[in-house]
Each structure stands twice: as C-alpha cells, then as structure tokens.
Amino acid sequence: MTHTRARLLSTPPVISAGSLAAGPQPVLAASGGLLLRPWESADASAFLSAYRDDEIRRWHTRRPSTEAQVREWFDAYREDWQQEKGAHWAVTRDGGEVLGRIALRGLDFDDGVADVAYWVAPAARRTGVATGALDALTAWALHEIGFQRLELDHSTRNTASCGVATKSGYVLEGTKRNAAVHDDGRHDMHLHARVPDRG
Template identity: 80%
Template sequence: MTRALSTPPVIVSGSLAGSPQPVLTAAGGLLLRPWEEGDVPAFLSACRDHGIRCRHTRRPLTETQVREWFDDYRRDWRREKGGHWAVTRDGGDMLGRIALRGLDFDDGVADVAHGVLPAARGAGVASGAVAALTSWSLYEIGFHRLELDHSTRNTASCGVAMKCGYLLEGTKRSAAVHDDGRHDMHLHARVRGD
C-alpha cells in the first residue's frame, strides 16, 4: 500500500543507498570510516570495557557476532536505516564508534549515537566525531533535526552534546535499560540553522 503524503519528504529516498557509505574527516586527524574485518577484535574488546558495557546492554559476545553486527550495519546503509562508522585517527586503530540511526526521510530526523574507548577519552574524539557527522548529516544529506540521548548519569556524553550544539530538551524518565537497571535519559537535539 502506497501512502500519500501531504508534503514532500525532506530527503528523497535513495539519497544514501545510491552511493557507497562515505569516509568522513574530522578535526584533529580523525577519520570516520565504515567498519572493516580488521576491526572485529577491537570492537569486541571495546564491548568488554566496563564503561561501555554498563551503558550498552545489547552487545556482541563473540567475534562471529561482531561480524554479524557489521553485516547488519552494511544492510542498514543499503536499506537507508542507518550508518555506522569506526572512529580512527589518520586511519589507524579504532578509537570509538559513531552511528546515525532511526533515519526518517519524511520528517528529516535521525539519531546520533557514539562511544569512545577508554584510552581515547578526554582527547576530543567524541566531540570531533559528533561534529563531523552532524555537519555531514545536516548540510550535505539534508536532515533537519538530529537527536542525541544519553543516560543522565553519563556527564561526559552530556558535555559532548552541549559542545557540539545539541541543546538539552528534557529528560526521558526511565527510558533505557542498562546493566544496573533503568536509567533516565537526557534528550538533546540539534536543528539545521542552530
């Protein structure tokens, strides 16, 4: 069943899937690139880090499962459901991850998610990656609004959101399950033109 829209979509279907997932550059020599086979061990290791593990209850437990996740990431791109990137410096070892998820082309809205390995925290990796993905999403692809949420207990992510121009819009009460139970989540958003 085809549904009629009273307004045209903000982004035309096929805008992403018609091209390979891009490599994005960010300040400080950061490079956001699609996941590769060589990233499997580092990705699995990151999922075992306490700081990441306690905030992400859905995570792969084996290298085989990581490969399945990477396959899902590639399918997400082809189906225009999301984009997932490894964050590196100058193409070297993985420093973290970033994703654009929940793509709504009709309204021009998507969600940004990120995580950084312990050794790279506090060095501007998260804010550099978020800034680059935000700029690309809003001004090259044409999204109108990007949302970023995080546990209210995660003050570092709150700082990244604010530094990148994502205004705090409110608290979503008991909105996510983490290893230690339910968490309230801060909702931040950035709108094109902010």
C-alpha cells in the first residue's frame, strides 16, 4: 500500500491499511434518488462531454481529450482504490444517467485525513446534486471508514463550490494565497474542512 507517508509512528494509524482494498468500492445512496457508483467504461462519453463545458474547464486544468483517455483515467481510478490512494465515483440518477463526479483523494491513513473534489454536469446544476453527493460521501468517509478530517478547497472565485461546501457543513477555515494555477493565472483558494461531530 502506498497511501501513507513512510515514517515511524508513536501512535497507531487512524485507519488500518487494507480497510478499503479488502472489499469492492461501495455504491453509496444519496438524497433525491442519487446513487454514487464506480465509473464504468460506458460512462466515457458523458465524462468527456462534461469536460467540454466552460465552467468545468474553468476550474479544472487537467482534462481528457478523447474517450480512450477517459477510459485510461477510469483504469487509474480502479487502481487508486486497490492501492488505497483514492476513491472516485460517478454521481448518477438511480445508477444510470451521469450527473457529476465526486472523489476522495490524497488518503492519509496515518492521520485520518483526505481531500474531496467534485463537479456537476451543466444540466444537473442548482438541483441539489453536488450537496447530496457530498453529504453521502462525507457520511461514509467519516462514520463508516473513520476519517477524522476531510478537506475541500476551491478557487475563491468559485462561489458555487463555496456554497455547496458550506451547505454540507464544511467550515471555511481560511484562504491559501496564490495556491493553484488556473487557465487565467494563479488563484487564491478557500480551504474548507469537515470533522466528525463533537458533543
């Protein structure tokens, strides 16, 4: 497994190695009839179409250019799960139509920390898809797997993503100055985080 930093720990890891790879990537039910499921080869066209949307391109500088490349990404997603590096889901309507993407990346089992990322296809925006998917993924990661901190960052200019994060209980912790490159230059990034409920 390659998900943890190579270091000597004075405390046991928060999450045991093998916790994810021991089983198949789960399908997660979300509100509004949404279903988060692993990506399938047949989703390549919908995935590629999403990355041709101006809004998605505005916030994502890594983009596939062909369906063949998309399928290579899907292969890498499956490998991420097996190596416990990340988990990537298609956000769908009842398992069929692809409405968006959500992922858990940068898994650190030692400290119990991971990063969340998502996008929503144009036709599904402002319908609660992002919030529903984020709520479902958050509940699974915090309460079933045992992560102790989920981080989510976005450009300070991306007000829609900021609204989704806040609605799902991700507290705005600060601004990372000049932290990421976009097509129009470097952007400051908002850092949000969610931890297990206390009290």
